[in-house]
Amino acid sequence: MENSVSNDAASAENKPQRASKVVFSGQGGEFFGIWIVNLLLSIVTLGIYSAWATVRTRQYFYGHTQIEKQPFRYLASPMQILKGRIIAIVIFALFFAISYLSPVMAVVLAILFMFVSPWLVVQSLKFNLRMTSYRNVRFAFHGDYLGAFKYFILLPILSVFTLYLALPWALKKIDHYICSNTSFGGKKMQVTTDTSSYYIAALVAAAIVFGVMTVVAIIGVVLGILMAVTDSGNASAAALMTSVAVFVAYFFAFTLSGAIYHCMIRNHLFERTELPGIAKFKSKMEVLPFLMLTLTNLVAIVLTLGLAYPWAKVRKARYLASVTSLIIYPQIDTLVDEQQSENSAFGEEAAGLFDVDVSIA
Amino acid sequence: MNTVANVTGQYQHAGSSTLYAAVAVINDQQQLQICCQQSGDVLSESAAADYRYGTIIPGLPVELRLRDGAVFLPDDAHFRWPSQARSSGWAARLESHKLSIVAAVLLSPLLLWWIIFDLMPIMASAAVPLVPDSVKQQMGKQTFYTLQKTTLKPTELSASAQATVHYHWQMALQKLPLTNKNYQLHLYKSDFFGANAFALPDGTVVMTDDLVILLQNNPDAILAVLLHEMGHVEGQHSVRMVAQSLGATLVIGILFGSPDGVADLLLGSGTALLQNAFSRDMEREADNFSLTQLQVLGKSPKAFADAMSALLEASSADASTSNQLLKYLSTHPDTAERIKLATDLQQ
Numbered sequence: 262m263e264n265s266v267s268n269d270a271a272s273a274e275n276k277p278q279r280a281s282k283v284v285f286s287g288q289g290g291e292f293f294g295i296w297i298v299n300l301l302l303s304i305v306t307l308g309i310y311s312a313w314a315t316v317r318t319r320q321y322f323y324g325h326t327q328i329e330k331q332p333f334r335y336l337a338s339p340m341q342i343l344k345g346r347i348i349a350i351v352i353f354a355l356f357f358a359i360s361y362l363s364p365v366m367a368v369v370l371a372i373l374f375m376f377v378s379p380w381l382v383v384q385s386l387k388f389n390l391r392m393t394s395y396r397n398v399r400f401a402f403h404g405d406y407l408g409a410f411k412y413f414i415l416l417p418i419l420s421v422f423t424l425y426l427a428l429p430w431a432l433k434k435i436d437h438y439i440c441s442n443t444s445f446g447g448k449k450m451q452v453t454t455d456t457s458s459y460y461i462a463a464l465v466a467a468a469i470v471f472g473v474m475t476v477v478a479i480i481g482v483v484l485g486i487l488m489a490v491t492d493s494g495n496a497s498a499a500a501l502m503t504s505v506a507v508f509v510a511y512f513f514a515f516t517l518s519g520a521i522y523h524c525m526i527r528n529h530l531f532e533r534t535e536l537p538g539i540a541k542f543k544s545k546m547e548v549l550p551f552l553m554l555t556l557t558n559l560v561a562i563v564l565t566l567g568l569a570y571p572w573a574k575v576r577k578a579r580y581l582a583s584v585t586s587l588i589i590y591p592q593i594d595t596l597v598d599e600q601q602s603e604n605s606a607f608g609e610e611a612a613g614l615f616d617v618d619v620s621i622a
Numbered sequence: 623m624n625t626v627a628n629v630t631g632q633y634q635h636a637g638s639s640t641l642y643a644a645v646a647v648i649n650d651q652q653q654l655q656i657c658c659q660q661s662g663d664v665l666s667e668s669a670a671a672d673y674r675y676g677t678i679i680p681g682l683p684v685e686l687r688l689r690d691g692a693v694f695l696p697d698d699a700h701f702r703w704p705s706q707a708r709s710s711g712w713a714a715r716l717e718s719h720k721l722s723i724v725a726a727v728l729l730s731p732l733l734l735w736w737i738i739f740d741l742m743p744i745m746a747s748a749a750v751p752l753v754p755d756s757v758k759q760q761m762g763k764q765t766f767y768t769l770q771k772t773t774l775k776p777t778e779l780s781a782s783a784q785a786t787v788h789y790h791w792q793m794a795l796q797k798l799p800l801t802n803k804n805y806q807l808h809l810y811k812s813d814f815f816g817a818n819a820f821a822l823p824d825g826t827v828v829m830t831d832d833l834v835i836l837l838q839n840n841p842d843a844i845l846a847v848l849l850h851e852m853g854h855v856e857g858q859h860s861v862r863m864v865a866q867s868l869g870a871t872l873v874i875g876i877l878f879g880s881p882d883g884v885a886d887l888l889l890g891s892g893t894a895l896l897q898n899a900f901s902r903d904m905e906r907e908a909d910n911f912s913l914t915q916l917q918v919l920g921k922s923p924k925a926f927a928d929a930m931s932a933l934l935e936a937s938s939a940d941a942s943t944s945n946q947l948l949k950y951l952s953t954h955p956d957t958a959e960r961i962k963l964a965t966d967l968q969q
Contacts, residue, residue, distance in 0.1 A: 298716045304877065317677065363761065364765065594640060
């Protein structure tokens with residue numbers, strides 16, 4: 262924090278930068294109505310309305326996510342979502358049916374999918390970022406097929422041959438690929454993440470899984486001995502309890518380690534990412550609040566048979582916004598995206614045939 | 623048509639982040655004029671065809687999108703344009719009206735249940751005849767080939783034991799009006815499957831050595847198991863299972879979207895539970911087929927109960943401990959329930 266104080270003083274004469282927080286103003290109760298009504302309409306229309314539901318939900322969340330009181334906007338039209346969804350469903354149904362028909366074809370299709378998926382990822386990133394705007398300036402994704410194939414397929418596969426020792430490095434490369442190819446108003450993000458931070462996060466996460474599992478195993482053995490000695494309880498009840506306990510422990514271990522990894526990496530990635538001359542990012546996620554949020558959301562969703570889902574989603578968005586802040590430079594007030602002002606703003610007129618996000622969800 | 627007077631808000635030119643505090647006016651010709659609040663300069667003028675209203679979402683202001691890419695956003699999140707067609711607000715009205723929300727809470731689960739457990743099985747059954755026979759043949763052949771390569775070994779049963787099984791198989795084939803013409807019985811030794819039998823969509827039925835040995839003193843029980851497997855083939859259960867699982871996966875994927883970690887786990891296990899439910903339904907169908915055909919062949923339904931009891935004993939599970947919760951985790955109906963069905967029928 263000493264840095265920012267001296268920075269403020271130094272730049273005060275020419276370009277005053279300003280600190281700002283991300284604010285999420287959505288309300289659980291309000292979103293519940295949107296969610297449940299959209300769910301019913303989607304069911305009644307046998308899924309067709311789900312494209313409209315997706316757009317409305319994103320518009321709600323984008324519109325309520327604000328920086329300096331300026332909302333994000335989601336610009337896609339439901340028809341674009343519907344088209345992409347129909348394509349995705351046809352592809353998925355074919356894959357699903359054919360892989361049941363023949364195990365050999367299933368392997369062939371899996372390999373084929375491996376080559377197609379980078380294209381789908383790039384297509385999806387391009388679509389979703391282009392459909393996102395802040396202060397009437399759009400985001401964009403500049404990655405290409407070869408890059409995506411290298412980072413999403415090749416590196417993870419190669420890391421298997423290093424006994425996963427290279428995986429944190431591969432994950433760093435993936436994050437780097439996505440972020441450094443993202444632009445806002447034509448300006449690309451600059452990312453300077455450390456490989457070491459990814460290794461530390463991965464090590465801590467692995468150690469947590471190992472630690473929790475060890476503790477559970479010890480407790481299990483002790484309980485087993487106790488039950489054998491006292492000869493209490495029947496065998497099948499014990500077996501059932503063991504499998505439930507193992508499942509809970511397994512779930513807890515991976516949720517905890519996932520939370521730790523996510524916190525460490527998000528904080529690091531935000532710290533080391535900037536839009537040169539426009540904004541710097543800061544994330545202050547903490548493991549315990551995030552873990553509690555995740556677990557209480559889960560419990561609430563289970564206990565309400567899913568009805569708490571909108572509340573949980575809003576709560577998570579609010580938390581993630583509250584731990585995110587920015588340093589904003591004055592240039593943000595005068596950005597002009599040349600390319601953007603050429604096209605018609607009415608989505609369906611500008612959209613090409615394949616201007617879709619091929620995704621079921 | 624409604625005119626709109628002096629709506630305060632902010633205006634941005636196309637692709638520009640520069641904000642203008644502005645005032646929007648729409649006249650009786652539906653022409654839009656946006657003026658800067660400070661200078662009074664006209665920032666934009668558009669005919670009715672060159673601007674559109676944004677989506678109405680509860681709790682959010684409704685923007686005006688201009689054809690050239692400029693945007694006007696009212697300051698008041700609750701302001702609604704009187705000039706905007708009333709019909710464009712129906713979704714937002716439903717989303718914020720108590721009655722429609724309550725109705726959605728009640729109706730959504732009911733309809734979802736009905737779609738998954740009634741509509742989809744019906745549609746799956748209707749789709750089955752559309753699947754050409756050659757596809758079913760391929761499905762069976764390929765799976766059988768893979769199993770032979772991985773988990774099945776040549777049978778070690780005595781010639782007489784094999785003959786008994788084949789005799790009952792042939793008898794059933796000859797006496798029963800079966801629709802599938804390509805029934806084939808194979809006996810295999812398999813450590814992976816243990817005492818088990820299964821049917822493939824092309825009519826291939828496999829019974830393991832362990833199961834034959836388990837039931838060797840009760841040939842009618844072997845017949846009951848064979849009939850159960852024929853029931854799967856006759857009911858085209860493999861193809862229906864594929865269709866139903868695909869349907870359920872798609873319905874859940876489309877309706878509940880890309881879930882984050884938490885919901886993912888729930889939906890994942892939900893889909894698995896659904897598959898098990900489908901599987902149990904089909905097992906019951908095959909059970910019923912077996913029981914009916916046993917009677918057609920002049921055998922007692924008790925033979926089926928005997929087979930189940932033997933399997934139950936072999937798996938050493940205590941019939942009394944199979945509790946309500948485990949029921950949903952199982953791909954087969956409760957064995958005690960299946961035995962009861964057979965013995966009920968016998969009386």
